[in-house]
Amino acid sequence: MNLPNYFLADLPPEATLSPAMISEACQTLKHNRENYLANRSTQSLVNFLSEIAESWLDEEFSFRKFALENSKTIGFSPATLQKGLDNFFKQFTRENFHALLVQEFGDAKRLDAICSTAAEEKFSRAAIARAPEFQVHIGAGNIPNPTLTSIIFGLLLRSAQFVKCASGASFLPRLFAHSIYDADPKLGACLEIAEWRGGNHNLEESLFAEADCVTATGSDETLEKIRKQLPLKTKFLGYGHRVSFGFVAHEVLHGARAKKIVSAAADDVIAWNQLGCLSPHVIYVQLGGEVSPEHFAQLLAEELERREASEPRGEIFTEESAVIAHRRGIYEVRAAHSPELTRHFCSKDSTSWTVIYEVDARFQLSCLNRFIYVKPVADLKTALENADGVRGKVSTVGIAAPEEKNSEIAIQLARWGATRICPLGQMQNPPLAWRHDGRPALSDLVTWVDFEQNV
Amino acid sequence: MLNFPSAVAENQPTNKHRMNRELLDFAARLDKIIQGRDATPQAAGGTPRAARRVCSQREQNHQIAPTLLKTDFNPLALELFALQFKFNSAYRKICEARKLTPQIVEHWTQIPFVPTSAFKELELTSLAPDERTAVFHSSGTTEQKPSQHFHCAESLAVYEASLWSWFEQKVLENSGFRIQDSESILLTPPPELAPHSSLVHMFEIVRQKSGAPETVFIGKIATDGTWILDFDATLAALSPQAPRPAPHSLFLLGTAFSFVHLLDFLAEKNLRFQLPENSRVMETGGYKNRSRTMPKAELHSLIEKFLGIPRENIICEYGMSELSSQAYEVRSAKCEVRSFQFPRWARTQIISPETGREVRDGETGLIRIFDLANVFSIAAVQTEDLGIRRGDGFELLGRAQLAEPRGCSLMTA
Numbered sequence: 001m002n003l004p005n006y007f008l009a010d011l012p013p014e015a016t017l018s019p020a021m022i023s024e025a026c027q028t029l030k031h032n033r034e035n036y037l038a039n040r041s042t043q044s045l046v047n048f049l050s051e052i053a054e055s056w057l058d059e060e061f062s063f064r065k066f067a068l069e070n071s072k073t074i075g076f077s078p079a080t081l082q083k084g085l086d087n088f089f090k091q092f093t094r095e096n097f098h099a100l101l102v103q104e105f106g107d108a109k110r111l112d113a114i115c116s117t118a119a120e121e122k123f124s125r126a127a128i129a130r131a132p133e134f135q136v137h138i139g140a141g142n143i144p145n146p147t148l149t150s151i152i153f154g155l156l157l158r159s160a161q162f163v164k165c166a167s168g169a170s171f172l173p174r175l176f177a178h179s180i181y182d183a184d185p186k187l188g189a190c191l192e193i194a195e196w197r198g199g200n201h202n203l204e205e206s207l208f209a210e211a212d213c214v215t216a217t218g219s220d221e222t223l224e225k226i227r228k229q230l231p232l233k234t235k236f237l238g239y240g241h242r243v244s245f246g247f248v249a250h251e252v253l254h255g256a257r258a259k260k261i262v263s264a265a266a267d268d269v270i271a272w273n274q275l276g277c278l279s280p281h282v283i284y285v286q287l288g289g290e291v292s293p294e295h296f297a298q299l300l301a302e303e304l305e306r307r308e309a310s311e312p313r314g315e316i317f318t319e320e321s322a323v324i325a326h327r328r329g330i331y332e333v334r335a336a337h338s339p340e341l342t343r344h345f346c347s348k349d350s351t352s353w354t355v356i357y358e359v360d361a362r363f364q365l366s367c368l369n370r371f372i373y374v375k376p377v378a379d380l381k382t383a384l385e386n387a388d389g390v391r392g393k394v395s396t397v398g399i400a401a402p403e404e405k406n407s408e409i410a411i412q413l414a415r416w417g418a419t420r421i422c423p424l425g426q427m428q429n430p431p432l433a434w435r436h437d438g439r440p441a442l443s444d445l446v447t448w449v450d451f452e453q454n455v
Numbered sequence: 456m457l458n459f460p461s462a463v464a465e466n467q468p469t470n471k472h473r474m475n476r477e478l479l480d481f482a483a484r485l486d487k488i489i490q491g492r493d494a495t496p497q498a499a500g501g502t503p504r505a506a507r508r509v510c511s512q513r514e515q516n517h518q519i520a521p522t523l524l525k526t527d528f529n530p531l532a533l534e535l536f537a538l539q540f541k542f543n544s545a546y547r548k549i550c551e552a553r554k555l556t557p558q559i560v561e562h563w564t565q566i567p568f569v570p571t572s573a574f575k576e577l578e579l580t581s582l583a584p585d586e587r588t589a590v591f592h593s594s595g596t597t598e599q600k601p602s603q604h605f606h607c608a609e610s611l612a613v614y615e616a617s618l619w620s621w622f623e624q625k626v627l628e629n630s631g632f633r634i635q636d637s638e639s640i641l642l643t644p645p646p647e648l649a650p651h652s653s654l655v656h657m658f659e660i661v662r663q664k665s666g667a668p669e670t671v672f673i674g675k676i677a678t679d680g681t682w683i684l685d686f687d688a689t690l691a692a693l694s695p696q697a698p699r700p701a702p703h704s705l706f707l708l709g710t711a712f713s714f715v716h717l718l719d720f721l722a723e724k725n726l727r728f729q730l731p732e733n734s735r736v737m738e739t740g741g742y743k744n745r746s747r748t749m750p751k752a753e754l755h756s757l758i759e760k761f762l763g764i765p766r767e768n769i770i771c772e773y774g775m776s777e778l779s780s781q782a783y784e785v786r787s788a789k790c791e792v793r794s795f796q797f798p799r800w801a802r803t804q805i806i807s808p809e810t811g812r813e814v815r816d817g818e819t820g821l822i823r824i825f826d827l828a829n830v831f832s833i834a835a836v837q838t839e840d841l842g843i844r845r846g847d848g849f850e851l852l853g854r855a856q857l858a859e860p861r862g863c864s865l866m867t868a
Binding site: 316318319321322324325326329330333334335336337349351 | 548549552553569572573576577807808809810811812819820821837839841
């Protein structure tokens, strides 16, 4: 597949971007938005976006095939990428878009017309949400989902968009943008994709000068730097570092159910090779079940070994392997000396997967790429005490517990500071209406216009 | 963010009350080998010297040829492994967990290695507590527990013989540099302020062995325990009041981060020196967050710019507290690429971190060293450094970094 030269990211690697090129691209985007996007109805955009998502789920779709053929480029095996794409794009249905709009705006037509919810009507109030004319997205380098979501939301809101990808991370966003261009060149013309190493002040200054709204994913340091570069009038939404973990209650650790839970835990470790901020670093397993936490670790290792055959992790950089090898070395030494405190389960002749069982329940950051800690705890309270070091930085907690206990666990986690609680196995599959880091999915991006009428 | 508590180690040597005779014998024999300067081509041009005696009288009972030819390495390595397996219980547990015992292992490449991180958690020594007269620590950040490498008089003697012999061959003899005619400026604190630094100990031994040339230590210890430079002493050393007698040269030795501190200082003060012709620099080690890092080529070019020492007179060393031998960067006769080489009593393997197997020439992997001079600790050490295999040496890439944070996952270790 030969991708035409539509976007800055399509330029050959030797091409150098200049601030003038960025400014020019921004002007063109705004102009195209005015002509081709500003007057589209939300419904027509929902139709378009759900159709594009549906195409991406079609095995014969040329862009999808091309992505899978080149999965190695972005560090995933075809099977891992395929599953990741399927789980991602299946969320973008008309129904889900509708639910999202209602959740965010109280009324699905809020972006098109002045309208009221029942509560607003009671006070003779109405409102319309005005989206930013021009959005800039600064993407991170780990997994493509957040960037793709930003593009989709941006189109839904009728914004012109400039997507700045981290170096080496533009492949999928670029391919997705081409698929949009292919389906509707006018919409594609309201989108720009570029790639450069973050911190290029000249390029970023030109870009930020044009933006009404900047969204960014990255380290706290990166976000702070971007925020400082922005004019006061520019809206900024920064999504910083987050980590996630799992919790398995003892009541569900028996028989066939335990096996299912192990398999769900493996799903979360395997999804996007654990590289997303919703992927678990640690799985806390409650003591007292038929399957002990240590046995759980062993079962998880066996499951990861089985799954390696069907959903291999794929090649990673030598530096990443070195970090895994180094970590394994530490735990191997500990396991040799205190097997009752530490056990390590490792894929043979590769670093494809690693399970570390550790009695020390303190939260431990994983080095990722399918490297998971299993830690025994007496209860959720103990788990949270041990995760105190990452409190306030936790996104998702994947839970496996008896149904009657779920609400109680959820409220405990909510009060502690987690922003998303989901079933184990679904950690990397947030729904479309997910409130990223506890913030509104869309309504953070818009400006509300209130319309008060005479009573 | 990493919490690595100490393992509960059963680390007491089995022979609690007497220095182990077999290891002492081995140390004495090795010392003789190291100082014998074998007749391989690399050493053929060297000046014969009288061997220095460092060990006990027991060595006289053994008839060991004072050479270490390639074929000798394997039996020596296997012998040392058997001794360390026997007398170092912390190590033995690791070997047993890997099911690799002296009865099974046939070649030095199969000998179980320990990661350098294990020196932080376990007392990896055959020396009983009352036999330990010195300990070297790694120079990690203050939040981390440092490595511990225990020594006794005999093990220090091997360390000193090893470091001096290779230093003399690689730094002095091959470069036409006469340390006796030079003044040494050491960018580290003096030994009395850094008793647990294997590097400072090395510098002190070099000073002593080289006939104690005029030497100044310009480093000091900051209140937080880190090494900094005494800039007054630095300036005094670089620009003495009285003119130096000819022929005279300077020899600056220090870690890469100390050189960065020095160069930053000179840049800030807008000072440049043209040090005497034939002056030398020896730089070693990584940055360990003690200064901004810079690529080696940039560091060398700044040394040339601010000190007037050309790149060909800058010697790079690779060593660590967990080892007793060092590697120096040499330009191989066959190719233009520079590679680090350990002395013949230490062997290097470059191991694929992915598969655990040795990589092919030109490929990247983790540097693993088998150092016979680590008689009383562990000879087979797995480092955290990446290198490219170049013949029997390696091109150093440095510590495998977590530095490139991947997206929104917290990766600050």
